[in-house]
Amino acid sequence: MSELRGVGIGLGVAQGPVARMAEPAPAPADAPSTLSVDEEKARVTDAVAAVARELEARGIQAGGAAQEVLEAQAMMAEDPTLADEVDARLAQGRTGEFAVFDAFASFRDQLTALGGYLGERAADLDDVAQRVIARLRGEPAPGVPDPGHPFVLVAKDLAPADTALLDLDKVLALVTTEGGPTSHTAILAREKSIVAIVGAVDAKDLRDGETVIVDAAAGVVTTAPTPDELERALRRAEDRASASSAPITDGALADGTPVPLLANLGKPEGAIDAVALGAEGVGLFRTEFLFLSSAQAPTVEQQREAYTKLLSEFPGKKVVVRVLDAGADKPLAFLNDAHEENPALGLRGIRALRASEDILREQLTALAEADAATDADLWVMAPMVATVEESEYFTDIARDYGIKTAGVMVEVPSSALLADRILSYTDFASIGTNDLTQYTMAADRLLGSVASLQDPWHPAVLRLIREVGDAGRAHGKPVGICGEAAADPLLAVVLVGLGATSLSMAPTALADVRATLLKHTIEQARDIAAAALAASDAASARTAAQQAAAGSARTAAQTAATTR
Template sequence: MSTLRGVGIGQGIATGPVVRMTEALPAPERTDSTAGAAAERERVRSAVTAVAADLQQRADSAGGAAAEVLEAQAMIAEDPTLMDEIDTRIDEGTTAEWAVHDAFAGFRATLEAVGGYLGERAADLEDIAQRVLARLQGVPAPGVPDPGHPFVLVARDLAPADTALLDLDQVLALITSDGGPTSHTAILAREKGIVAVVGAADASSLEDGRTVIVDAAAGTVNDSPTEAELAVAAERIAARAAAGAAPATPGALADGTAIALLANLGKPGDAADAVARGAEGVGLFRTEFLFLSSAQAPTIQQQREAYIELLRPFEGRKVVVRMLDAGADKPLAFLNDAHEENPALGLRGLRALRASEDILREQLTALAEADAATAADLWVMAPMVTTVEETAYFTALAREYGLKTAGVMVEVPASALLADRVLAHADFASIGTNDLTQYTMAADRLLGSVASFQDPWHPAVLRLVREVGDAGARTGKPVGICGEAAADPLLAVVLVGLGATSLSMAPAALADVRRSLSQHSLDDARRIAAAAADADDAAAARAAAQAAAQI
């Protein structure tokens, strides 16, 4: 047996024959243009416009995190700085093909040198460049092969445009040699429930047609499985399929302690999939989709219609709507167009909304009207709340509009450490582990050079979660988790042991988390959480939790 190791995404397992991703278009040679600079620039703009439109169309079809990734790609394709670089090369007399190839290569090299999160974005640039070159050359863009039978796809990395629209009846699993847990391939595989092992350095050695076992739970690829190993894998696949097909039960621990399992949603159209996968409600509805694609704030009527569409499928169930979370990596010209040296520590979240209170009031008006028109249990929460005063401000304003359940997101250490005071005003707290990790570890989520610090397993983060959980228990207020951490089946158990009363995640993760919780009692969860929180670092916390879970 030969085993390749990488980072597993999710808990799935799959077997099947390897099919390798089609090769990229060869790099064009540097040649002088015979058509002239004006004609070459026109060719580039025509190709880029077509590629951006195609990416946007794919985004509209994909939904969820995939839509956000593809929309970002469409924007990158038409980035003015990149176009200036291309024009500079064309003005030197080169062809459009060479100018595109060289300009994108320069940007890609910069990201790869930074490494980490930004390094993993290099594959996105490569995909855009390939699509533009294909347009210029009049040939199909490289993409996912179609061998006519189910297969395990092997690639250096997978472009978001391909990952987002994979035929899940054909693609049994993904194996990539590049990428990591924060790559777009990993993010989209997690959201879509695709069995995947990323960052398997020797994946290029896998031969077309060879049957492999891809075990995401173990982070391994067995490229020479025996009949006995294939039989065991088949049993695991069948058991997981049966569990996933069984009627979804409410989330609960082995001793019957209820833990609500909710969905993170990015637009109303994602609600049907969440309901089908057994979501008990919505723990995080991101309202940014209404704002990010607009030059001005949407009207109250536009917002009301979108919120009604979201709420209707969840009649009688909880739906937590986060107010507009703009700023930092999601700037909006009509909300805050002032330059900030460090926007992650600037006017973002509730701070930005208070500075433009008319937008906040319009959003609350639309939500109140949608609440009155539907039968869902609507909860609203403010993002990036830091102080007790901010909490009191938001909850009072929400109640002014007749919204009966108002809470806050705990994303910074200040609000975590004052959780008992915060919960004296708020009806609930929802912990955003992505930002809480960023601010606890002083590690920008978008900065690759500190990517190793961005791990929600770090005991410092876990102890802050425990502060909020303990405060919730003392005040009798619910504490939810809506960050990426809730989708990790073992970490979900730890979070419950630290005091979380509900978990919200991408719908595809619900079945695995439900199964993981059902294997442990509340006492078990507390014991496992204590072992993790007492560790020295993230790796040790994960290992301690794994060991404690086996007892």
């Protein structure tokens, strides 16, 4: 028996035989084509169109966040710039297969260098290219294996098109050797409630057919498990299934301290499922879906209709809406599409909106009108705030439009360090742990080569969160968490111990977080947070928190026994 460690997604545990993802097909040879340039162009055009339509169809079938990712991939496949690059190579007499391979590789390298949102798109380019090349060769598209029985899928990483449509009757668990807690694979696995461990580097040595236990709660893959270990894992899985079917209650700690559990949503259509899974409101509603697929900004009427649809699903409940978070790393022709050497540090978020203030004013108008037409408790926040002046600017302009509760997102270290001054003016803060981790550690959260640094458990990140929590407590202002960190059940306890007053996450993570919070009092949460803060790196912080949590659980059990 040995243990392979990675980053677990959720609290699930599963067991079964390994089935490895096939390695990518070999690169096409740079040999001259035997067809005419026009014939090769026709082949490539047909193949690209077919792949794009297949991706769109998979997106419709999958729905949710997966649909957004796959629609973006389909658009990428038919990107005019890429088409020009392919045509240039075809004009030199290359085959369609090599032209696609070489053009996509060149474009991927350019996007990887840019980082941020564009770097994320680069991570999907290889999959699109492989699918186009497979179609040109008349071969099946790369994808998930089917050994004919349930299995634990092991892969370097998964393309969104594969993750989105995993057959959950066959895929018992997912283990990847690359990726971090905020990668596409992790996000989609969490959304689909797949038992998953990402970034388990040593899983590359697992063999087809060998039995493993995948323990997401511990972030451990156990190889060659004993019969007793298999039995314990089975009992844990059964206990978790029973707990998930228990009546849904509001989020709270063991001593009754309320911790509202909210949903992160990208479209109004996700509201019904979120409520069914126990969301007490919305902690982050991303408005980008209205803008990113348009050649021009949506009208006030179009926005009002979408916001009204969302707010109507949450009468009397808090709904936190983030105004448009776009800019140089998510270029919009009507906002800012100027090239920047480092777009992650460029004109984005509130900076881009100030440069095109009419877009912000129209969005606030639509939000205020939707608020007046519904009974939800609307909160509105600005993204990527870095200074006190920016927070004052947004709070003032939001109030001018009748927004009753205006706040800011804390995603960069400067706003965390200045939280006491920011919260003296604005109504609330919401911490975006994905970007806060990226900027604190100077590690692009979408770049696999620095995945080990993209961990919100790092004490440097936790200290910044504590700064915001302390400021919120001092001013009597709410501090929410809306990054992926809130979906990690034990980290959720730590975040509450650091001062978070609400947690927002993918709706499928709500049950695990709710169950874990109920095991600890507020004092125990603070003790667990202190143990994590005392560590020197992310791994030891996670271990220290696990040990502290186990200690508090033993104390609770002893107290209960004494009381009886």
